[in-house]
Amino acid sequence: MKHFKLAGAALLALAIATPALSADVEFMSWTYTEDGGKEQIEKMVSDYEADSGKDVEIIGYAWKDMNKNTFLRARTNTLPDVSQVQARFLPTLANIKGIVDLDTVFDRAELEKMFAPGFLAFGEVDGKQVALPWIGGTIGMVANRKVLEAAGVDGIPGTVEEFHAALEKIRDAVPNSVPYAMATKNPDSIVLDYLIWVWTHGGDVVVDGKPAVNSPEAVAALEFMVGLMKDRLAAPEIDRPDARRLFGQEASGFYFDAPSAKGFIGQFSGQGEAYAPNIAPMATPVLAEGDTPQSIQWGHVLVLYGDDNAKPDTAAADFVRHLLSDKELVEYAYAKGALPSTVSGQAAETIASDTYLSEWAAGAPAPKRNIIASLSNGSEVSGIIGEEVQAALLGQKSAQEAADAMQSRLEQAID
Structure with a gap:
């Protein structure tokens, strides 16, 4: 018997605090709440139930509510057996009581053989393997070929100057x-x-463990972003879902996203996979030709919770193996427009022959780790950065004033 449960807000956390007694595995996922994602997760669960004879209960929360509800469940001792986690948020969850050291569950040599180079590190925090990689890639830029064509933009911009000129053409056309x-x-x-624009301008947010957001390079990056707002090349009140909708409806030419952008854009376009040829993964524009295009490491990982799951022969561990099997992983990763985490998954013909994924990899030759997410108080630090950047973008502070305020606040927050 299948157990599917959807809870989209924190207020529902207590309502679902008591697990279904008949479920052998509880699996918490945000993909389950997304258009198209629900069917993918249900198929993987149904396959497992048919193969194993065990029952899985799916607990769904929207992406933005996952961390909040994880902490709520930790406080009420209702953590699931298995959970999907955004890799960059893993350090903020790694100290939750009950998270399983996966070296007690899986053989280390087998893990190192199983996963593609670099992917296994997605699940490591302070040398401890607290998660296994599921799908991955980078946060990079995409361009809409149809929008560029409509605006008379010739080719994909390679420099910041060319990028700005392309934005002006789109605005006017x-x-x-x-x-x-x-x-x-x-x-x-x-x-x-x-982060990406600060790196592009030669700065960094944290240098040698100390904030550096009011350096000349970081201020120049913020001034660049503010200039885009002033020139009506960007707009207020835009989040990633809004960007995907605008892009898919051909009202935007560029934005940053993960490789899974393809699936979201296809849905918003109303054409699904048929819209993929219009999506052009591209290198982030650089200040000068020869500079390294900037991007951020990105991935989804799987974690186990509960002392009862800290051994290799549990249903939870078996379910994770199922999710990482080629049979399930290749189809899921491809549908999400991402790379499978495993060596065998990446070698599958479906993945190896995919032009979109090849172009995405080419546009991100040297992705950097999101150091903010690696901080124990990463959520607080992100909030400070977001507030001060917003203040500059909305004209409430100059770029320098916002950068100085951000620097002062981060010096207190980052130890």
């Missing part, structure tokens, strides 16, 4: 457009755009 759907609302989204 495409009515009611947001040329660059820059994240301007959700702090967790804002920090990604901000």
Whole structure:
């Protein structure tokens, strides 16, 4: 018997605090709440139930509510057996009581053989393997070929100067457009755009463990973002879902996202997979030719909770093995527009021959880790950055004033 449960808000956490007695595995996922994702998760669960004879209860929360509800469940001792986690948020969850050290569950040598180089590190925090990688890639930029064509933009811009010129053409040629759907609302989204532009301008947010957001390079990056708002090349109140909708409806030419962008954009376009040829993964524009395009490491990981699951022969461990099997993983990763985490999954013909994924990898030659997410108080730090960047974008502070305020606040927050 299948057990599917959907809870989209924190207020429902207590209502579902008592697990279904008949469920052998509880699996918490945000993909289950997304258009198209529900069917994918249900298929993987149904396959497992048919093969194993065990029951799985799916607990769904929206992506933005996952961390909040994880902590709520930790306080009420109702953590699931298995949970999907955004890799960059893993350090904030790694100290939750009950998270399982997976070296007690899986053979280390087998893990190192199973996963593609670099992917296994997605699940490591302070040298401890607290998660296994599921799907991965980078946060990079995408361009809409149809929008560029409509605006008379010739080719994909390679420099910041060319990028700015392309945005102006879109603004002037495409009515009611947001040329660059820059994240301007959700702090967790804002920090990604901000990080990439700071790196592009030669700065960094943290240097040698200390904040550096009021360096000349970081201020120049923020001034660049503010200039886009002033010139109506970006807009307020934009989060990643808004960017995907605008892009899919051909009201935006560029934005930052993970490889899974393809699936979301296809849905918003109303054409599904048929819209994929219009989505162009591209290198983030650089200040000068020869500079390294900037991008952020990205991935989804799987964690286990509960002392009862800290051994290899549990249903939870078996379910994780199922999710990572080629039979399930290749189809799921491809549908999400992402890379499977395993060596065998990446070698599958479906993945190896995919032009979109090849172009995505080419556009992100040297992705960097989101150091903010690696901080124990990463959520607080992201909030500070988001608030001060927003203040600058909305004209409430100058870029320098916002950067100085951000520096002062981060010096207190980052130890």
